[in-house]
Amino acid sequence: MRAYALAVLMLAGCAGQQSAMHAAGDQASTLMSLFRLMMWVCGIAYLLVILFLGWGLIRRRSAADTSEQPYHKLMVGWVGFILLGLILLVVASFLADRSLGQRQQVPLQMRVTGHQWWWRIEYRAGNGRWIETANELHLPVGVPVLLELRAADVIHSFWVPNLAGKMDMIPGKINRMTVTGRTSGWFRGQCAEFCGTQHANMALAVKVEPMGEFERWLAEQARPVSPGEGVAAGRKVFESASCVVCHQVRGTEARGRVGPDLTHVASRRTIAAGTAPMTHGSLRGWIIQPQAIKPGTSMPPSDLSPQDAEAVASYLETLR
Incomplete structure (x- = not known):
């Protein structure tokens, strides 16, 4: 039963929305x-090693068989296989790296910090x-997007396993x-x-998402808050x-740049x-005591009264 459970856990990493094995x-x-x-x-190399090992263990040379010719041939064949495998992997790695590093013309550009x-x-x-x-990246289907990767404080690393490999985000440097x-x-x-x-x-x-949905979403995100919008x-x-x-919050007196932009915060999933x-409860709890939800976060505890925190949470829920 334990072995079965372990196998299930291992195979769970081969699919899903955060798996490099499920390329999207x-x-x-x-x-x-x-x-x-x-x-x-x-x-194949491992299998051949096991087969040769087994063959060597079970084979018994007769006293009359003193020829080393078969072993020389096997050695030559084995060295040739290793060289062929290494050449194949080197060429494939070079072509993959060239493909990933190719700077093609891209219609869309985004920054992630x-x-x-x-x-x-x-x-x-x-x-x-x-x-x-903040915290949600939208991409159109089938359209190459150039991401400019930056770091504001310490070294981070951008990784969406289903879509691409890892790339470091280093303070003072732009990686693409x-x-x-x-x-x-x-x-x-x-x-x-680790950051x-x-x-x-x-x-x-x-x-x-499809290009049409992406364009509609982006147009909505570009819209500032109207004067009468919200609670x-x-x-x-x-x-x-x-x-x-x-x-x-674009369209209001809130113009801070230290934390996330909240213009359409309620449209996000988390x-x-x-x-x-x-959710309303999460927003209210985050406003009152963010350290209880995410210890060490840069957002300090709020000095708002419970009634004011409730009002701010209700206001933020309208920012879609």
Whole structure:
């Protein structure tokens, strides 16, 4: 029973929305093809080693058989196989690396910046403006997207296993990678470089969707908050509290750049980079005591009264 349970757990990593074995993008498919080739070459070599070992253990040379000729032939054949396998893997690795590093013309450009412990994401709109969101990356199906990867504090690493390989995000340096999603749906990314106490709670939700849906979503994200939008009481509290120092809500007096942009925060699936679901209770708890939900986060505890925190949570729920 334990062996069965262990096998189930191991196989669970071969599929799903955070598995490199379930390729959903061109770059992940390239890496998966290289992995399969390596497994075949190494698997055949391992099998041959086991067969030769078994043959050597069970074979008994007769006293009259003193010829070393068969062993010389086997040795030559084995060395030839090793060289052939190494050449095959080197060539395949070179071609895969060349494919992944190719700087093709891409119609879309996005910026992803790693913070402790969340993701700032910026999209270049059709008019050249940059539209900012957080913790959710939207990609159109079949369209190559150039990602500019940056880090605001410490070294992070961008990794969405279903779509592409890992790439480090280093302070003061811009790394670039092209991602082409081929399968619609939600996928999960993760910071792959230990970056502090909440490294495990630095998730990235990625949605690959048809181009039409992506364009509609981006147009909605580009829209600022209208003057009469939202719960009036909560908006008043939000704009008069310290929230505006760190957060931005386009179309209001909130223009902070320290924390995530909250213009359409309620349209996201989670808060705090995947730490809690996007619900009224989670918003209220995050506003009152974020350290209880994500210890070590840069957001300080709020000095709002329970009534004011409730009003701000109700206001944020309207920002879709």
